[in-house]
Amino acid sequence: MTRVLVVDDDFMVARVHRAFVEAVPGFEVVAVAHTGQAALAAVREHRPQLVLLDIHLPDVNGLQLLPALRREHEDLDVVVISAAREAETVRRALRGGIVHYLLKPFSADDLRATLLHYQQTYAGLQAQHETQQQEVDRVFAHTRAPARTPSSRLPKKLSEQTAALVEKALREADPDLSASECAEAVGLARVSVRRYLEHFVDTGQARVTLRYGGVGRPERRYAWGPPVAVRR
Numbered sequence: 001m002t003r004v005l006v007v008d009d010d011f012m013v014a015r016v017h018r019a020f021v022e023a024v025p026g027f028e029v030v031a032v033a034h035t036g037q038a039a040l041a042a043v044r045e046h047r048p049q050l051v052l053l054d055i056h057l058p059d060v061n062g063l064q065l066l067p068a069l070r071r072e073h074e075d076l077d078v079v080v081i082s083a084a085r086e087a088e089t090v091r092r093a094l095r096g097g098i099v100h101y102l103l104k105p106f107s108a109d110d111l112r113a114t115l116l117h118y119q120q121t122y123a124g125l126q127a128q129h130e131t132q133q134q135e136v137d138r139v140f141a142h143t144r145a146p147a148r149t150p151s152s153r154l155p156k157k158l159s160e161q162t163a164a165l166v167e168k169a170l171r172e173a174d175p176d177l178s179a180s181e182c183a184e185a186v187g188l189a190r191v192s193v194r195r196y197l198e199h200f201v202d203t204g205q206a207r208v209t210l211r212y213g214g215v216g217r218p219e220r221r222y223a224w225g226p227p228v229a230v231r232r
Contacts, residue, residue, distance in 0.1 A: 002119065003030045005048040007039045008081070009057050013104075017052060017081065020111045025187070027115055036060035036068075043072045050118065053098075055082040055089065063089070066096040079114060081106070100161070109192045113162040116187055158199060162188065166196040167224070170206055176223035197222045 004021050006029055008014040018029045027050075031042040036059045043051070051069060055062035062080065070076055080093045083104040093101050100114050154163055169177065169185040179197055183190040200206035200222075207227040210218040 002027045002050055002115075003046065003048040004028065005030060005039065005042050005046065005051045006032045007034075007042075007051060007057070007062070008032075008054040009034050017111070020108045021052070021115065023108065024112050024115045026119055034058075036062075036065045039065065040068060040072055043069055043076065047073055049075070049077060051076060051078045052081050053078050055080060055084050055093075063092050063096055066098075070097075077118070079118070081111075102161075106159075109162060109188050110159050112188060113159065113165050113186070116165060117161055155199065158196060162186075162192070163196055163199075166193055167200070167205075170197075170200070170222060170224040173223060176209065176221040178219055178221055182222065200224075 004027055006014050006017050006021065008017060011034065014032050014034065018032055021027050021029050030046040030048050033039040033042045034057075036057050039051070039053075039057075042048070053062050053065070053069075057065070062082070066078060069078070078096075078098045079100045079102060080098050081102045081104060082089075084090075085103060090101055099118055102110065102114055154160060165186040165188070166182060169182050173182075177185070179194040180190050182197060183193040186193065197206065197208075201208050204226050206222055206224050209221050209223075211221050212218045
C-alpha cells in the first residue's frame with residue numbers, strides 16, 4: 001500500500017483529491033495538509049511515500065518546500081498538482097526531482113492514470129536490488145519515445161499519461177482487445193479508454209476490426225499498429 005500525503009491550501013479541493021486517491025487500489029491517504037508547515041509535520045509523523053504537492057501555499061512556495069520535505073524523509077516522491085502553467089515553473093519542478101506535474105483542473109481518471117504509472121514504474125523500483133534496462137526505460141520513457149507527429153498529438157481533454165497506459169495495453173495485447181478489456185487492464189472507465197482507442201485509430205497508430213457474434217452490434221477489437229493492407 002502506497003502512503004500518500006495531500007498538500008493543498010483549498011480545503012474543498014484537498015477533500016476532492018483525497019477522494020480521487022482513495023478510489024485507486026493500492027493507495028491510501030495518511031494525511032492532508034493545507035500549509036507548508038503542516039506538510040512538514042505530516043511528513044515527519046506519517047512518513048508517506050508519495051506527496052501530492054500544490055505550489056501555491058499560504059506560507060511558502062511549494063517548490064521551495066521540496067528540499068525541506070526531503071530532509072524530513074529522503075525516500076519521498078512528489079507529484080506536483082498545480083494550476084501554474086509557466087514553463088519556468090515546470091522546469092524548476094523537474095529540477096527539484098518530481099516524478100510528475102499534473103495541471104489543475106484534472107479529472108479522477110487523470111490522477112488515477114498518474115498514480116498507476118507511478119505504481120508501475122517508480123514504486124516498482126523500490127522493491128528491486130538490481131534493475132534491467134527495460135525498467136529504467138519505463139521510468140525515463142520520454143528519452144526513447146518517438147516524437148509525435150502533428151496528426152498524433154492528443155486533442156484537448158486527453159492526457160499524455162492516460163494515453164501512455166492505453167498504448168502500453170495495446171502493445172501488450174495478444175492479438176487485440178476490446179474497449180472493456182483495455183479499461184480493465186489499465187484500471188480506468190471504459191468510456192474514457194474508448195476515447196483514447198478511437199484517437200489512436202483516427203491517427204493511424206492503431207487499427208480496429210469488427211468481431212461478429214450473436215444478436216446486436218459487432219464488437220470493436222483494437223490492436224496497436226497501422227491498418228493491415230488487404231491483398232487482392
